[in-house]
Amino acid sequence: MSDKTYDTPNLDELESGPWPSFVTGMKRQAQDKPMLAGVLGQLEQSYTDRKGYWKGGTIGVYGYGGGIIPRFTELKDEQDNPHFPEAQEFHTMRIIPPAGMHYSTALLRDICDIWERHGSGLIALHGQTGDIMLQGITADSVQACFDELNEYGLDLGGAGPAVRTGMSCVGAARCEHSCCNEQKIHRMLVNNFLDDMHRPSLPYKFKFKVSGCANDCMNSIERSDFAVIGTWRDEIQVDQAAVQDFVRRKGRKHTIDNVVTRCPSGSLSLNDDDTLEIDNRSCVRCMHCINVMTEALAPGEDRGVTILVGGKRTLRIGDLFGTVVVPFLPLRSEQDYQRILEIAQEIVEFFAENALEHERVGEMIERIGLAEFLEAIGLEADPNMLKEPRSISYVRTDDWDEEAERWYRRQQMASEQAS
Amino acid sequence: MSDKTYDTPNLDELESGPWPSFVTGMKRQAQDKPMLAGVLGQLEQSYTDRKGYWKGGTIGVYGYGGGIIPRFTELKDEQDNPHFPEAQEFHTMRIIPPAGMHYSTALLRDICDIWERHGSGLIALHGQTGDIMLQGITADSVQACFDELNEYGLDLGGAGPAVRTGMSCVGAARCEHSCCNEQKIHRMLVNNFLDDMHRPSLPYKFKFKVSGCANDCMNSIERSDFAVIGTWRDEIQVDQAAVQDFVRRKGRKHTIDNVVTRCPSGSLSLNDDDTLEIDNRSCVRCMHCINVMTEALAPGEDRGVTILVGGKRTLRIGDLFGTVVVPFLPLRSEQDYQRILEIAQEIVEFFAENALEHERVGEMIERIGLAEFLEAIGLEADPNMLKEPRSISYVRTDDWDEEAERWYRRQQMASEQAS
Amino acid sequence: MAEAQATQKPRSPIESGTPDPFRHLHPTLRRNFGLWRSHDRPRPGVLHHTSHTGEEVWTVRVGTQRQMDLATVRSLCDIADEYADGYLRFTIRSNAEITVDDEAKLQPLIDALQRAGFPIGGTGPSVTMISHTQGWLHCDIPATDASGVVKALMDELHEEFIQERMPNRVHITTSCCQINCGGQGDIAINIQHTKPPKIQHDLVAHVCERPSVVARCPVAAIRPAVVNGQPSLEVDESKCVACGACYPPCPPMQINDPEHSKIAIWVGGNHANARGVPTFHKLAVAGLPNNPPRWPEVAEHVKRILYTYRDNARDYERVGEWIERIGWKRFFELTGLPFTKHHIENWKGSRYKLNTSAHLRF
Amino acid sequence: MAEAQATQKPRSPIESGTPDPFRHLHPTLRRNFGLWRSHDRPRPGVLHHTSHTGEEVWTVRVGTQRQMDLATVRSLCDIADEYADGYLRFTIRSNAEITVDDEAKLQPLIDALQRAGFPIGGTGPSVTMISHTQGWLHCDIPATDASGVVKALMDELHEEFIQERMPNRVHITTSCCQINCGGQGDIAINIQHTKPPKIQHDLVAHVCERPSVVARCPVAAIRPAVVNGQPSLEVDESKCVACGACYPPCPPMQINDPEHSKIAIWVGGNHANARGVPTFHKLAVAGLPNNPPRWPEVAEHVKRILYTYRDNARDYERVGEWIERIGWKRFFELTGLPFTKHHIENWKGSRYKLNTSAHLRF
Numbered sequence A, B: 001m002s003d004k005t006y007d008t009p010n011l012d013e014l015e016s017g018p019w020p021s022f023v024t025g026m027k028r029q030a031q032d033k034p035m036l037a038g039v040l041g042q043l044e045q046s047y048t049d050r051k052g053y054w055k056g057g058t059i060g061v062y063g064y065g066g067g068i069i070p071r072f073t074e075l076k077d078e079q080d081n082p083h084f085p086e087a088q089e090f091h092t093m094r095i096i097p098p099a100g101m102h103y104s105t106a107l108l109r110d111i112c113d114i115w116e117r118h119g120s121g122l123i124a125l126h127g128q129t130g131d132i133m134l135q136g137i138t139a140d141s142v143q144a145c146f147d148e149l150n151e152y153g154l155d156l157g158g159a160g161p162a163v164r165t166g167m168s169c170v171g172a173a174r175c176e177h178s179c180c181n182e183q184k185i186h187r188m189l190v191n192n193f194l195d196d197m198h199r200p201s202l203p204y205k206f207k208f209k210v211s212g213c214a215n216d217c218m219n220s221i222e223r224s225d226f227a228v229i230g231t232w233r234d235e236i237q238v239d240q241a242a243v244q245d246f247v248r249r250k251g252r253k254h255t256i257d258n259v260v261t262r263c264p265s266g267s268l269s270l271n272d273d274d275t276l277e278i279d280n281r282s283c284v285r286c287m288h289c290i291n292v293m294t295e296a297l298a299p300g301e302d303r304g305v306t307i308l309v310g311g312k313r314t315l316r317i318g319d320l321f322g323t324v325v326v327p328f329l330p331l332r333s334e335q336d337y338q339r340i341l342e343i344a345q346e347i348v349e350f351f352a353e354n355a356l357e358h359e360r361v362g363e364m365i366e367r368i369g370l371a372e373f374l375e376a377i378g379l380e381a382d383p384n385m386l387k388e389p390r391s392i393s394y395v396r397t398d399d400w401d402e403e404a405e406r407w408y409r410r411q412q413m414a415s416e417q418a419s
Numbered sequence C, D: 001m002a003e004a005q006a007t008q009k010p011r012s013p014i015e016s017g018t019p020d021p022f023r024h025l026h027p028t029l030r031r032n033f034g035l036w037r038s039h040d041r042p043r044p045g046v047l048h049h050t051s052h053t054g055e056e057v058w059t060v061r062v063g064t065q066r067q068m069d070l071a072t073v074r075s076l077c078d079i080a081d082e083y084a085d086g087y088l089r090f091t092i093r094s095n096a097e098i099t100v101d102d103e104a105k106l107q108p109l110i111d112a113l114q115r116a117g118f119p120i121g122g123t124g125p126s127v128t129m130i131s132h133t134q135g136w137l138h139c140d141i142p143a144t145d146a147s148g149v150v151k152a153l154m155d156e157l158h159e160e161f162i163q164e165r166m167p168n169r170v171h172i173t174t175s176c177c178q179i180n181c182g183g184q185g186d187i188a189i190n191i192q193h194t195k196p197p198k199i200q201h202d203l204v205a206h207v208c209e210r211p212s213v214v215a216r217c218p219v220a221a222i223r224p225a226v227v228n229g230q231p232s233l234e235v236d237e238s239k240c241v242a243c244g245a246c247y248p249p250c251p252p253m254q255i256n257d258p259e260h261s262k263i264a265i266w267v268g269g270n271h272a273n274a275r276g277v278p279t280f281h282k283l284a285v286a287g288l289p290n291n292p293p294r295w296p297e298v299a300e301h302v303k304r305i306l307y308t309y310r311d312n313a314r315d316y317e318r319v320g321e322w323i324e325r326i327g328w329k330r331f332f333e334l335t336g337l338p339f340t341k342h343h344i345e346n347w348k349g350s351r352y353k354l355n356t357s358a359h360l361r362f
């Protein structure tokens, strides 16, 4: 293995400027880790040619089918000798961080130390799916590195057609808007699907993301197959004195222009005494007024979660957002939390059996129809799952009366439960 | 031909109640016109059986291929004798009324007289497409009836795969919101396509409707292939004294709740002196504030029309609304009016040559894409034609630079014209 | 007579098209064409327009049965002649409008119309005339009647026609088959078949162009087939959405059924651009019986929706805007109508109908 | 060593999954878990949270390069140890967050971070860190770089990171191929290929499962074919939308091109439910050159959009909300970007993108 560094005039341009430079970091690291010198050399070549030069392969650890992203250089001469021999291999290990990406410095330092022993030293915190990405290891070293990390208490994340590493927002740990225990839900979900994570055999990937409120700081509706979002069912908590204080400080016009008229459901009205009137029946729980008047307003007390299924990006039929399949699941007991897991299990199972190869759950729902999907996983249809009911009359309503009956029975059960 | 009346116990139920009864009218008419007695008999049968008993056929007048809707009874015994012999034939003639459905009583009486001579006396004012429907004539009498009506100055409307009778709102004749001469546009359009109306040979029907403003009292966006809607480009005309008067009469809260907050584009603000501030750049010309404060507000003075193409109802791919293809066409000169006709001609021609059989123009646009359609008929793409630009990246932008150039050239031309 | 005509060379038509309305306009309307300034409604059923010239007109809106006998039309003419200078017009909803240019003529005109049995109303925030179609009276494909349905409903809604006590105007439409000539509306009453067509195989060969029938089906459920040795068609019943599109080009595809052709009510179709953009109507309830002569179940449901709207909507909210504000969950709660899986659209491109947000109402 | 391992029975993994974060939480966060009451931002880059228990914490948000060397990570640890009790976290956008529970510790912490070269900001109405992907550094399918693009842009936007002078938060994303691991954003910078893949026919047979490649194409443009006697694939270039979906399962379908893989900028992707529902991003401009090492054309366009937004939007309007209010016509006018036929969506179900109303802005 050679020990040289390569000229990187293009990359050097990225060392100036106020933002921390990955090039500077990698150069520094390359002094100890020749692999990175080679990687920089190859990257420079990419900058010159505007082409990528990595190809994939298959690398794993004993007992698992995924979690490593293998990379081999394609930059070779006629004799199959790599231009940058130090960077012949440059594999990434996806490691699951603590939910919410909280670290004691001890944990982070220990990761650094293990990684220094086995790999290139390059760490991405974090990948877009939420993994610690340890970038730059040879096939040879993968098992030993994993063993050490795993003994220490860390595990490999997902890759391939598998349940993936999940994400949850900072939530209850440091955010006043949190309507649920995000980390608990996150861990309960992901940690119950570790078999589907480590032995990829689903039709395609499946991602969980948890946000504590509708601000959705985890982009869960856009970026996960199964999004859990905290919300509430009763009334927004109002401290009217704090409202009056807000109006006093910011002005009436400011309050009307920035709070009242921005409510998407027309639920707000500023009273003459500078208190706020809220039509909680029409409120769509969008969070805006609470965001702006965080001192005065807070989510209600009857809290729970909404579940949306099917978010993903572009491939095949264009981006999909998740669709509401559970409008509200109250979270009062351990059992309630378990119910989230049950639903996830039903869905992943149905997905595993019914999706086409390389089809995400959102695409599957689009293919078979939401009503079929709900039926299959045993969830009841609810108006909250729709922006609006159908406009097209092409539907067979043969069984209208039974379906109506079903609704009335449910309504009655619900009202009996309530009373 | 027998002269009897039939028992109609079901229909008789429809003679009570405060709304004028078509049954009472038809019974009265049946005293002179036995055909209607038979029709009532057959209708009673339909009420009993919950089934229709008419079938179609082909009937026309010399020189025309459409305009008559033939109906023959299907209620016959084994020997092919009709149950209601008076109603063996019950054809409808579609007659075009004056634009805007204005009548002198003289005109209406003359129509009645001619119709009394040749037909059943039953008149529907009007069909949903805007025709006078003379309902109930035998094949024998059609030509003579038409000849007389035609000599008098009336013409047959459309039926089949043809340009249809058009509609225009009362507009300039009696409405303060009118932004164009609806009747002129209506007549110009329809009367230039009489060949396509009377000799049906288009792929499918084609309808014109004209509304003088965005209130769209003709449902033109929903119900016509080619909708023309009056609008303006400059600023809403405001009589601030009248605004203040409105606020004085109705109250500030009423004004805010019913005008200001209902503006869909957030363009309105009530000043402290009860005058109205309008952000005319953001205003989408929806008409609401003008509707509510008709004494104080009026459309601007730089008026013209918007053209939307492709509205229709359910068949095949579900209801379509028309899509904007001309955001604004100023109407200052005769030439400007002619331009509407030119565009219509381009569109009907392209439709005639490119639509599939039984395909409406809206379905065709959906099939080939709006961009293709615009290109074909020589209209320039404009952001006003879209709710929003594309979200899906599946598109070939090879010719981006030329397309951009085209836009810049147009912008420059427009600004040169303006200065 | 037909034969007599056939021998002589027939006359060529004068293709005159749409007549110029100008000479059929009341002279005051003619003089003030394009000059109107504003209007108000002195009472339900009456519009009062003022021109920039200072002239004024009062227009009375008059309900009709649309399908009129000559006596009814002539009686309108008589009244227009006697009280209103001999002019009238009709609206898109088959109401007559009679205009006078002197306030003194207004009350006599109203009195005469009422004496003749014409309801006066349909203006402003009222329920105006239902737009209707042909039905069993004339069409060749109807599953129900039109004039009868409208008469039955307008009897029930008469008070709402002659008074203005709705939050905003209410436009009701009916259609006698799923093709829907009647259009969309705040409340739309349409046929909804529930069973695939029953095919009269012996007739298909004579009556239908098979390829065009196949082409009409929106879900490609029809295949050419040979039945009893004759060319016919067959329907994949699991695909068929019972839309009835195959029936007009091929009447042996019997879609109409006295029992299984039901009635559905749709809400929130709005075509004005005032405030929101035009919106399609949405399914409220289906499975209602097609029950002549007075369709009581339909009337009951229409009134239930209408009065829930009246009692809960804000001023200027059309039916669809009201529901959008309170949410569909609450709409079903307030009206007591059932929400079913059939409310979930499953047609192509229906993705945009799903709630892909955390916006929820409880 | 690999061989040594292969002989001894390898160790079975402990499937521990996602670690419990509790013991990695700052003790004050732990004590107040679920009890937070409100927050404010005393200065850009600092969040101040108050608990119902009365306790308070100050959190400093710190920009990083995401792809970090050990020294960088360790220097963050050093600072967290010395000034902040030894805890830190990372945000979804690769910013570090370091929390102190005593206001007195705040300024020393900030000073130390700044001395070490870390930018502080990204809170409130600022431009926070760009979410990025792998690019040429690591991925096997990229048409451009990721870390370099982000570095180049964050240099340009540094002032907007450390200050809060936008109307609302601005989330920028990048992606190095059309698959878009980077997600949507207020401003999203993505690869947009303009030419169909060039097929290396000699490799297809060895590398690709032909049926699954065929199945991946969203427009069914790929057919199995025999080329030079070898099983290969062919592309109907008139259908191909140059999406690149065929490339990952079949690298001989070379979609990346130094010249023809361009960059497009999309705007108005918004995933919060605050005020409006989540919205997809929309095409603003395409055809920008892929120009390392600093992508000046991309930077110029991003800044043009960003500053037009800053100067024209109302408080709390995200990029998409602002454009919705002023209209797309005006967006193109104000930014000087061209509007082209390519902005018209022609994908399935794109009907809902058309303006089917008389709502227009001039």
Ligand code: SRM
Binding pocket: A056, A069, A092, A094, A126, A127, A128, A129, A130, A131, A132, A133, A157, A165, A205, A207, A222, A223, A224, A311, A312, A313, A314, A315, A316, A360, D132, D133, D134, D138, D139, D140, D141, D179, D180, D181, D182, D183, D248
């Ligand atoms: C590493 C990472 C980008 C990053 O630098 O952060 C990444 C990298 C890749 N993504 Fe991704 N995706 C990453 C997060 C995402 C996300 C974001 C998320 O998870 O929130 C998305 C959008 C959400 C979604 O799931 O749709 C995403 C959507 C995709 C897709 C499109 C999937 C689709 O159905 O549309 C593919 C293509 C595929 O799977 O066939 C893909 C495929 C890939 C592959 C495996 C490309 C390939 O086929 O070889 C990339 C490997 C790159 C490498 O060299 O490591 N990646 N990918 C992210 C994972 C790191 C981690 O584990 O933390």
Ligand code: SRM
Binding pocket: B056, B069, B092, B094, B126, B127, B128, B129, B130, B131, B132, B133, B157, B165, B205, B207, B222, B223, B224, B311, B312, B313, B314, B315, B316, B360, C132, C133, C134, C138, C139, C140, C141, C179, C180, C181, C182, C183, C248
């Ligand atoms: C008479 C009338 C209903 C009425 O009583 O008012 C009517 C009656 C028929 N319509 Fe209609 N349509 C009538 C206005 C409409 C409208 C409303 C409009 O024009 O504004 C529509 C909706 C708008 C549209 O064009 O889509 C309408 C949408 C249809 C359709 C569906 C077209 C589609 O593409 O979805 C059909 C089916 C077809 O053409 O194949 C149809 C077909 C028919 C046929 C010809 C049924 C048939 O195939 O035999 C009906 C003849 C009935 C008869 O016995 O006279 N009719 N039809 C209306 C025409 C009277 C007139 O000339 O004034």
Ligand code: SRM
Binding pocket: B168, B169, B170, B171, B174, B175, B176, B177, B215, B216, B217, B218, B219, B291, B292, C039, C047, C090, C091, C092, C093, C094, C095, C122, C123, C124, C128, C129, C131, C168, C169, C171, C185, C186, C269, C270, C271, C272, C273, C274, C316, C318
């Ligand atoms: C006479 C008529 C036009 C014609 O040429 O026939 C007409 C006449 C007027 N319309 Fe209309 N509209 C007429 C059908 C319509 C329709 C179409 C329909 O009925 O199917 C629509 C669109 C329907 C829809 O949205 O579904 C329509 C949507 C409007 C609107 C918008 C209402 C809204 O807020 O959504 C206005 C504005 C208003 O009410 O102030 C309006 C306003 C008016 C005004 C006030 C205009 C004026 O200043 O004179 C007229 C008197 C209205 C009244 O009844 O108080 N007109 N108007 C039509 C009467 C029908 C009837 O007999 O009831």
Ligand code: SRM
Binding pocket: A168, A169, A170, A171, A174, A175, A176, A177, A215, A216, A217, A218, A219, A291, A292, D039, D047, D090, D091, D092, D093, D094, D095, D122, D123, D124, D128, D129, D131, D168, D169, D171, D185, D186, D269, D270, D271, D272, D273, D274, D316, D318
């Ligand atoms: C730390 C972080 C969560 C995490 O666990 O990592 C976070 C934290 C907070 N978010 Fe967030 N958001 C975070 C990513 C997001 C994202 C996702 C993203 O960045 O890709 C979104 C949705 C993105 C979108 O809509 O496209 C997001 C949408 C919001 C919103 C809604 C903003 C809006 O008006 O549209 C709020 C409410 C607000 O700003 O008041 C919010 C509010 C907050 C608050 C104020 C919550 C609180 O009371 O503590 C936090 C501080 C915000 C600040 O920067 O001033 N957070 N927030 C993420 C910081 C990312 C970063 O480093 O910049």
Ligand code: SF4
Binding pocket: A169, A170, A171, A172, A175, A176, A177, A178, A179, A211, A212, A213, A214, A215, A216, A217, A218
């Ligand atoms: S999603 Fe809600 S609860 Fe979670 S961090 Fe963001 S604002 Fe707080």
Ligand code: SF4
Binding pocket: A262, A263, A264, A265, A266, A267, A268, A278, A282, A283, A284, A285, A286, A287, A288, A289, A290, D275
């Ligand atoms: S949470 Fe949103 S919808 Fe509810 S009142 Fe506040 S701003 Fe309105």
Ligand code: SF4
Binding pocket: B169, B170, B171, B172, B175, B176, B177, B178, B179, B211, B212, B213, B214, B215, B216, B217, B218
């Ligand atoms: S469409 Fe406009 S101009 Fe025409 S009658 Fe209706 S309100 Fe008047």
Ligand code: SF4
Binding pocket: B262, B263, B264, B265, B266, B267, B268, B278, B282, B283, B284, B285, B286, B287, B288, B289, B290, C275
């Ligand atoms: S016309 Fe409509 S959009 Fe324009 S200011 Fe009036 S209410 Fe607003």
Ligand code: SF4
Binding pocket: C133, C134, C135, C139, C140, C141, C142, C143, C146, C175, C176, C177, C178, C179, C180, C181, C182
């Ligand atoms: S709705 Fe159907 S049945 Fe009724 S008139 Fe139109 S085509 Fe005939």
Ligand code: SF4
Binding pocket: C196, C197, C216, C217, C218, C219, C220, C221, C222, C235, C239, C240, C241, C242, C243, C244, C245, C246, C247, C255
């Ligand atoms: S009823 Fe409609 S769906 Fe059924 S076969 Fe006929 S056309 Fe096809």
Ligand code: SF4
Binding pocket: D133, D134, D135, D139, D140, D141, D142, D143, D146, D175, D176, D177, D178, D179, D180, D181, D182
């Ligand atoms: S966006 Fe494309 S090139 Fe970039 S990391 Fe993801 S898959 Fe790889």
Ligand code: SF4
Binding pocket: D196, D197, D216, D217, D218, D219, D220, D221, D222, D235, D239, D240, D241, D242, D243, D244, D245, D246, D247, D255
């Ligand atoms: S680039 Fe996309 S559209 Fe073109 S052949 Fe490949 S998969 Fe199909």
